[in-house]
Amino acid sequence: MALPEIVLPCLDEAEALPAVLAGLPPGWPVLVVDNGSTDGTADVARAHGARVVAEPRRGYGAAVHTGLVSARAELVAFLDGDGSLDAGLLPQLADDVTSGRADLAVGRRIPEPGSWPWHARAGNALIAAELRRRGVAVHDIAPIRVARREALCGLGIADRAFGYPLELLLRAGEAGWRIVERPVRYSRRGGGRSKVSGSVSGTARAVRDMAGLLR
Secondary structure, eight states, rough: OOOOEEEEEEEEOOOTTHHHHTTTTTTTTTTEEEEEEEESSHHHHHHTEEEEEEEOOOOHHHHHHHHHOOOOOEEEEETTTTTTTTOOOOHHHHHHHHHHHHHHEEEEEETTTTSSSHHHHHHHHHHHHHHHHHHOOOSOOOOOOEEEEEHHHHHHOOSSSTHHHHHHHHHHTTTTEEEEEEEEEEEESSSOSSSTTTHHHHHHHHHHHHHHHGG
């Protein structure tokens, strides 16, 4: 099987991106989805050898979906472009899928001090608990995951905002997918402030988007 393709949804990540790209598994193709950045994110990505596509409609789900349909590899890996997650886990997640142990392999964030504000952590824990109640055995809605491209497209995920990762897990659970969750180091982001966990209002918007999917 060809190497997995890494999709990085990015909004104003020019500061963090060089280190993120340097830390990815060697040789894996990289697709940066520029979600309307104004800081030259796309230029930085191209200068460091990444392929770039644009998704001007703002929203995490919009950027991820564009990356999914634009990817060329059979296996796709998703990772935030802010440098907060350890990309060293990606080969293990990919092996979980290619070996047949999992249909979807995801990360469970293990935070370093100061990396995960209490409000974001609490919202994540509540939603993950509801997922487990529904039979989806995960403890995190982490933005690092690996799966087969065609299978992901077949789930028909409709959310184009912060609810995308939750809808993915819900639909995967409903489809009977085998899901493997592995610990991943979660550090302070490489630059700027998180659009979600960086403020109480950002966390509230994400929880609102996700809560609508759990009704």
